[in-house]
Amino acid sequence: MTMMNEYTGFITLFRKECLRFLKVIGQTIFSPLISSTLYLLIFGVNLADKITSQNGVNYLMFIIPGLIAMGLINNAFQNSTSSIIISKFHGDFQDLKIAPLSTSSIVWAYALAATFRGVIIGVAVAMVGELFYWVEYDQFLPISNLFLLFLYILLGGVTFGFLGLSVAIYAKNFDQVSAVSTFILLPLIYLGGVFFSIETMAPIWKFLSQFNPLLYLINGIRYSFLGVSDFGPELTLPLSIGFMFLTYGIAWLSVKRGTYSRF
Amino acid sequence: MNKIVKNILEVNQLHKNYGDFTALNEVSISARKGEILGLLGPNGAGKTTFISILTGLIAPTRGSASLFGLDIQKHALKVRQQVGLVPQEIVNHGFFTINQVLEFQSGYYGIRNNQKHIDYLLERLALTEHKNKLVSELSGGMRRRLLIAKALVHSPSLLLLDEPTAGVDVDLRNTLWDFVRDLNRQNVTVLLTTHYLQEAEELCDRIAVLHHGTLISLDNTQEMIKNLTDREVKIKLASSTPWPGMPAGLEIEDKTIKCRIAHGDAIGKLLTKLKIPMEQLEDITISEGNLEEAFVNLLQQHRNKPQ
Numbered sequence: 001m002t003m004m005n006e007y008t009g010f011i012t013l014f015r016k017e018c019l020r021f022l023k024v025i026g027q028t029i030f031s032p033l034i035s036s037t038l039y040l041l042i043f044g045v046n047l048a049d050k051i052t053s054q055n056g057v058n059y060l061m062f063i064i065p066g067l068i069a070m071g072l073i074n075n076a077f078q079n080s081t082s083s084i085i086i087s088k089f090h091g092d093f094q095d096l097k098i099a100p101l102s103t104s105s106i107v108w109a110y111a112l113a114a115t116f117r118g119v120i121i122g123v124a125v126a127m128v129g130e131l132f133y134w135v136e137y138d139q140f141l142p143i144s145n146l147f148l149l150f151l152y153i154l155l156g157g158v159t160f161g162f163l164g165l166s167v168a169i170y171a172k173n174f175d176q177v178s179a180v181s182t183f184i185l186l187p188l189i190y191l192g193g194v195f196f197s198i199e200t201m202a203p204i205w206k207f208l209s210q211f212n213p214l215l216y217l218i219n220g221i222r223y224s225f226l227g228v229s230d231f232g233p234e235l236t237l238p239l240s241i242g243f244m245f246l247t248y249g250i251a252w253l254s255v256k257r258g259t260y261s262r263f
Numbered sequence: 264m265n266k267i268v269k270n271i272l273e274v275n276q277l278h279k280n281y282g283d284f285t286a287l288n289e290v291s292i293s294a295r296k297g298e299i300l301g302l303l304g305p306n307g308a309g310k311t312t313f314i315s316i317l318t319g320l321i322a323p324t325r326g327s328a329s330l331f332g333l334d335i336q337k338h339a340l341k342v343r344q345q346v347g348l349v350p351q352e353i354v355n356h357g358f359f360t361i362n363q364v365l366e367f368q369s370g371y372y373g374i375r376n377n378q379k380h381i382d383y384l385l386e387r388l389a390l391t392e393h394k395n396k397l398v399s400e401l402s403g404g405m406r407r408r409l410l411i412a413k414a415l416v417h418s419p420s421l422l423l424l425d426e427p428t429a430g431v432d433v434d435l436r437n438t439l440w441d442f443v444r445d446l447n448r449q450n451v452t453v454l455l456t457t458h459y460l461q462e463a464e465e466l467c468d469r470i471a472v473l474h475h476g477t478l479i480s481l482d483n484t485q486e487m488i489k490n491l492t493d494r495e496v497k498i499k500l501a502s503s504t505p506w507p508g509m510p511a512g513l514e515i516e517d518k519t520i521k522c523r524i525a526h527g528d529a530i531g532k533l534l535t536k537l538k539i540p541m542e543q544l545e546d547i548t549i550s551e552g553n554l555e556e557a558f559v560n561l562l563q564q565h566r567n568k569p570q
Contacts, residue, residue, distance in 0.1 A: 002373070004373065005344075005372070005373025006373065008375055009370060009371050009372070011370070012367055012369075012370025012371055013367075013370075015370075016359075016367045019359075090354060090356060090357055091352055091353070092354045092355065092356050094320055094350070095413075096371070097319055098319065098343060098346075098348050099343060099372060100339075100340040100343040100373070101371055102340060261320070262352070
């Protein structure tokens, strides 16, 4: 198995995963984009005047990076899970186990395809947000640190691509994946600072929220977009990188030891 | 100097438990380069478990298996590069066309720009006109053929066929077996499981039989038939009239005597024993045993064995 073969295998799986979600673009891109647009319209535009400013910025500004993060995380996770669950259902997931693909190739191909989908959603949400901002304030919202934003988006995409991969490999049916998404991921996203600053929370919730790894990623994205957030990059960046490595380890073990058999 | 590998497949004391259930029980089998080895057994005998271990889909509880002289667990990626599997269950690929599926499959094996070989496989398997159809639009037989094409995109040296013709019509079965013979002539080693014993008899050089996870026979196909079956001799007579010296209890039905003799026994010996006058003899036909009989007899013997 040469490096070239390994690279070809990785690129093929990455390409296949991207083509998969682009074939059902209505479900995978437009549907989450519509949800985020509605959030922006309702909370960021219509209710913005009635909501106290967060982190010292108006609510539309505050919510744009939050919704970018939410779109990225949710869709990266769902890309890996839905692809693998459908593949297990069809019976072709075992092709990956039989082929000479290394564990790392499988993990990275799924995670980067998930990131690609997350980035498409994130960029689309940012464009819609900028459009609303321009309508409201007659100017575009400048991005504070583009490099840092790119870094956090990459970290968020691969981290939740890894997690989705791990959950789907061990899941025995659609319900189990849906349970993780609804009962774990969604509360962590909603309580992780997408819609409000941690400073507005009661002390007990504020304390508990500090254990939510998504809080640091979402705040990292907000900081790189606006230049303000609950936590600075000196805290959020190392924690997000650490979480990424942790989820990579989990995904690697899942791919190595998990089940590839059909439902 | 490279080590010359005579046995493509070498399995020693392979054992697989699922909880308390033993799916494979200390199985040892080898397959020589370029041979077609049949792996037979009733449903649930452990055939698919055996093949799944060889492809890395499941791990053995204990025992070792090597392909091309390489341990399948230590050198998993190298080994997989040379193995093609046609699984028993039909697979779907909801989002993609046949051609895309085969392109992806080639890519997994590190092969780019494989369209020429893909076109060859599509033609051999009569799928060319369907190459741009989604897999979900194909009939069961076409999906079966797609599985075979998938197993061959990387020109493997060892082809594992796990009941590739289950539920497939006669024409397609014949096409497939012709293709397998062609591949075998190109020195591809084949491990085949099937319930069509006549086809196994025609194709396989050797036959291994599994029963309840245990290997109960491994022999040359013709030797196995010889050892486990009798020859049926039909003697057509001019009339049903008894002759002097006719053995007591010998039945003549429709002017025909039916006898069974072991493969080692001579016809002359039988005729001497029956003392049939030459003028009474009209015709003699001899039917050799077949693999199906041998298989049934073997399982019967095994069931009757004290445990």
